[in-house]
Amino acid sequence: MNTDGIRAAKPAAGTDSTEVPEDSSSAGVPADRRAVLREVQDLRARLEESGIAVPGSPACARPATWRRATLGGPVPMVAVATTGADAAACAEQARAARRAGADLVELRADLLTAPEVAAATGCKRAATTMPARWAPQELAGLWLAAARAVGAELRGSGMPVLLTVRTAAEGGGLDVDDVTYRAALADVIERVGRECGAAAAVDAELARGDLPRLVRLARRAGLDVVASSHDFAATPNDVEMLRRLHAMQDAGAAVAKLAVTPAGPADVERLVGVAARARGELDIPVVAIAMGEAGVLTRLAGGVFGSALTFATAGSAASAPGQLPVARVREALALLHS
Numbered sequence: 001m002n003t004d005g006i007r008a009a010k011p012a013a014g015t016d017s018t019e020v021p022e023d024s025s026s027a028g029v030p031a032d033r034r035a036v037l038r039e040v041q042d043l044r045a046r047l048e049e050s051g052i053a054v055p056g057s058p059a060c061a062r063p064a065t066w067r068r069a070t071l072g073g074p075v076p077m078v079a080v081a082t083t084g085a086d087a088a089a090c091a092e093q094a095r096a097a098r099r100a101g102a103d104l105v106e107l108r109a110d111l112l113t114a115p116e117v118a119a120a121t122g123c124k125r126a127a128t129t130m131p132a133r134w135a136p137q138e139l140a141g142l143w144l145a146a147a148r149a150v151g152a153e154l155r156g157s158g159m160p161v162l163l164t165v166r167t168a169a170e171g172g173g174l175d176v177d178d179v180t181y182r183a184a185l186a187d188v189i190e191r192v193g194r195e196c197g198a199a200a201a202v203d204a205e206l207a208r209g210d211l212p213r214l215v216r217l218a219r220r221a222g223l224d225v226v227a228s229s230h231d232f233a234a235t236p237n238d239v240e241m242l243r244r245l246h247a248m249q250d251a252g253a254a255v256a257k258l259a260v261t262p263a264g265p266a267d268v269e270r271l272v273g274v275a276a277r278a279r280g281e282l283d284i285p286v287v288a289i290a291m292g293e294a295g296v297l298t299r300l301a302g303g304v305f306g307s308a309l310t311f312a313t314a315g316s317a318a319s320a321p322g323q324l325p326v327a328r329v330r331e332a333l334a335l336l337h338s
């Protein structure tokens, strides 16, 4: 088991690596950092007591490399998601993400507002204005235009774009049936794939079905698929969470991502336990996030338990509850993975 991350964060040589010292040697570590370390170490100890091997920061068998970002390497990547309602706002947020030092930008295309609808209604709330009656090709066209704008903003930075269209069923802004979702996603995959730089990877929801076909299409287009599953109400049982992550790998996804809502610390502990197990069982990078205040630790220390990616903010609204600013996340990563 690799304990280097934790050990490197200890200020005093020769101290027990499972304890955070209270003495003067830890004086340079602010209280909140010590609290993070303590929580991580407690959690780790409890998981190991229950027989779950905590991976530390091992490299993954099949890392996913998109431009200069590698998921599944020794340190988790930091993503910033756009929440803008149009392409220009998303490009602006991508610039802020780049300046803040994020590794990649997630374009949340489901939060875009169709310009005609916005003009007619004056409404900026994307989730209520994405027109369900649109043909898949029209939706894909809207998303592609934003992908182009964000891709152009990041040109030369080496930062990749992850194109995500989150459905209402999983807490996002696109309220369409599964057939429309799949058709629109397939269309944008093919069109984005033709435009080098517009996106390096695309998110596809496991529960919407047909994941193997979308993965094949994406591969043909030169894109990786990040398979995802979100629960904004609860934390499913461990068997179900592991099943979903395995199903994502079996469908050919390059990354398996799970975001859940914990009711309290017990759920957080279960989620990181599942992440650690999945990390040992799967070849592809695993992303495991507990959303909301109760799950903040997973956004800072998820990498210790095998999670390859964390989402942070760069001056704009969070795309999911519990996200922290990039700088705060970087500080934690430096502490835990140096």
Ligand SMILES: O=C1C[C@@](O)(C(=O)O)C[C@@H](O)[C@@H]1O
Residues within 6 Å of the ligand: 081, 106, 108, 164, 166, 203, 228, 230, 257, 259, 289, 291, 311, 319, 320, 321, 323
């Ligand atoms: O899947 C995820 C994770 C996320 O939900 C989070 O909790 O940070 C944020 C989403 O934008 C992203 O697509």
